[in-house]
Amino acid sequence: MDTANVVIIGGGVVGCAIARAVSSRWDDVFLLEQTPKLGMGASSRNSGVVHSGLYYPPGSQKARHCVAGNQLMYEFCAAHNVPYRRTGKLVVATTPEEETKLAGLLERGRANGVEGLRIIHRPAIHAREPHIAGLAALEIPSAGVVSSEELVKAYARVAGGQGASILTHARVKRLAPRKDSIAVGIEIGDPRQPESLTEESIEARCVVNAAGLYSDEVAALLDSTRYRIYPVRGEYCEVVRAKAYLVNALVYPLPHPEGLTLGVHLMKTLWDTVLVGPTARYVAEKNDYERGRLPMEEFARLGKHLLPELQAADLIPAYSGLRAKLLPPGAAGPVDFVITRDPNHPRAIHLVGIDSPGLTAAPSIAQQVAAMVAEVLD
Numbered sequence: 001m002d003t004a005n006v007v008i009i010g011g012g013v014v015g016c017a018i019a020r021a022v023s024s025r026w027d028d029v030f031l032l033e034q035t036p037k038l039g040m041g042a043s044s045r046n047s048g049v050v051h052s053g054l055y056y057p058p059g060s061q062k063a064r065h066c067v068a069g070n071q072l073m074y075e076f077c078a079a080h081n082v083p084y085r086r087t088g089k090l091v092v093a094t095t096p097e098e099e100t101k102l103a104g105l106l107e108r109g110r111a112n113g114v115e116g117l118r119i120i121h122r123p124a125i126h127a128r129e130p131h132i133a134g135l136a137a138l139e140i141p142s143a144g145v146v147s148s149e150e151l152v153k154a155y156a157r158v159a160g161g162q163g164a165s166i167l168t169h170a171r172v173k174r175l176a177p178r179k180d181s182i183a184v185g186i187e188i189g190d191p192r193q194p195e196s197l198t199e200e201s202i203e204a205r206c207v208v209n210a211a212g213l214y215s216d217e218v219a220a221l222l223d224s225t226r227y228r229i230y231p232v233r234g235e236y237c238e239v240v241r242a243k244a245y246l247v248n249a250l251v252y253p254l255p256h257p258e259g260l261t262l263g264v265h266l267m268k269t270l271w272d273t274v275l276v277g278p279t280a281r282y283v284a285e286k287n288d289y290e291r292g293r294l295p296m297e298e299f300a301r302l303g304k305h306l307l308p309e310l311q312a313a314d315l316i317p318a319y320s321g322l323r324a325k326l327l328p329p330g331a332a333g334p335v336d337f338v339i340t341r342d343p344n345h346p347r348a349i350h351l352v353g354i355d356s357p358g359l360t361a362a363p364s365i366a367q368q369v370a371a372m373v374a375e376v377l378d
């Protein structure tokens with residue numbers, strides 16, 4: 001049986017950022033990912049927006065990690081050749097009632113330490129986004145876009161360079177607490193070829209559960225059954241190339257009042273295409289990306305709110321992603337990230353409910369987890 005200082009379960013952006021942070025300090029770090037490639041879950045099925053930290057209640061983990069993660073993200077991308085663009089973003093009010101809500105968002109953003117916020121009006125909106133209909137908008141200069149796939153790869157590359165062992169097709173099936181360790185039972189291989197599967201075990205001094213949608217199930221391997229993840233699907237469509245001139249950067253509506261989503265937005269990608277989305281719908285299964293997808297007419301209806309010229313004929317279906325929500329259907333948010341040591345097995349650290357802004361927050365979350373790992377190991 002191999003021994004490890006740290007085993008990280010889950011090779012999404014959060015697991016990879018943690019692998020980078022802990023492998024800079026400890027050797028014998030393993031990152032285990034069940035799929036054939038890193039970052040195939042939410043980490044490559046998102047908007048790729050570098051959020052500013054505007055929306056979240058002051059003092060929450062989401063606010064703190066998003067504001068810190070925003071800066072850490074840009075520094076990391078610049079240092080490791082990860083494509084990004086600091087475009088800025090507008091949150092647009094289209095009615096007088098929405099306009100009053102912008103002031104509340106501005107206050108919250110300032111309380112969270114987001115810099116450079118200001119409210120602009122129709123002429124300034126028009127100068128930035130000539131096709132967008134808005135009475136007023138909150139301008140957020142620190143927001144941007146990043147290649148989330150390249151980001152995941154870069155975190156993993158740095159972690160590997162520092163000595164971390166990164167295994168794909170490695171699914172954690174069992175966690176068995178011992179006196180000074182946790183035995184991690186792994187199934188190695190492609191589950192579609194059962195004859196190729198082998199079982200391995202690693203004796204870990206510290207285990208980090210960064211399993212995204214499955215973090216509740218991984219926590220339950222240690223009998224921690226108090227978490228339940230509800231998958232919430234977000235669907236996207238793309239504006240045809242000929243109409244990509246309609247949007248220049250990031251244009252958002254006011255956020256969902258119950259904290260479920262930031263709303264269907266318009267986004268110029270790093271590839272100069274325009275995405276519309278993501279929608280939000282609870283689904284029953286953690287692999288249901290496609291069943292009953294919304295028609296383009298519905299996206300056009302949602303997008304027209306901000307972009308009146310948008311037509312269903314301008315839209316083609318694109319990818320979808322599943323958010324790992326702790327908020328049950330029908331309940332009101334906001335709900336914070338859970339980043340905690342297991343109360344009964346303190347060698348385990350669980351990260352549960354890492355939904356948006358998890359991509360942005362990952363490098364800051366990783367710093368916190370590295371400090372928690374130090375409490376376990378030192």
Ligand SMILES: Cc1cc2nc3c(=O)[nH]c(=O)nc-3n(C[C@H](O)[C@H](O)[C@H](O)COP(=O)(O)OP(=O)(O)OC[C@H]3O[C@@H](n4cnc5c(N)ncnc54)[C@H](O)[C@@H]3O)c2cc1C
Pocket residue numbers: 009010011012013014015032033034035038039040041042043044045046047048049050051170171172173210211212213214215218233234235278320321322323324354355356357358359360361
């Ligand atoms: C539609 C959508 C839009 C979003 N937009 C943004 C945005 O613009 N900006 C932003 O900051 N955030 C955004 N987010 C949130 C962000 O994408 C997530 O918070 C982030 O990707 C979560 O990363 P993760 O590593 O925790 O999860 P994941 O990427 O899901 O990674 C978890 C990994 O764990 C693996 N795993 C699970 N169980 C096991 C096991 N037993 N053994 C081994 N491996 C296992 C999975 O295969 C998976 O690869 C969005 C999310 C969605 C869904």
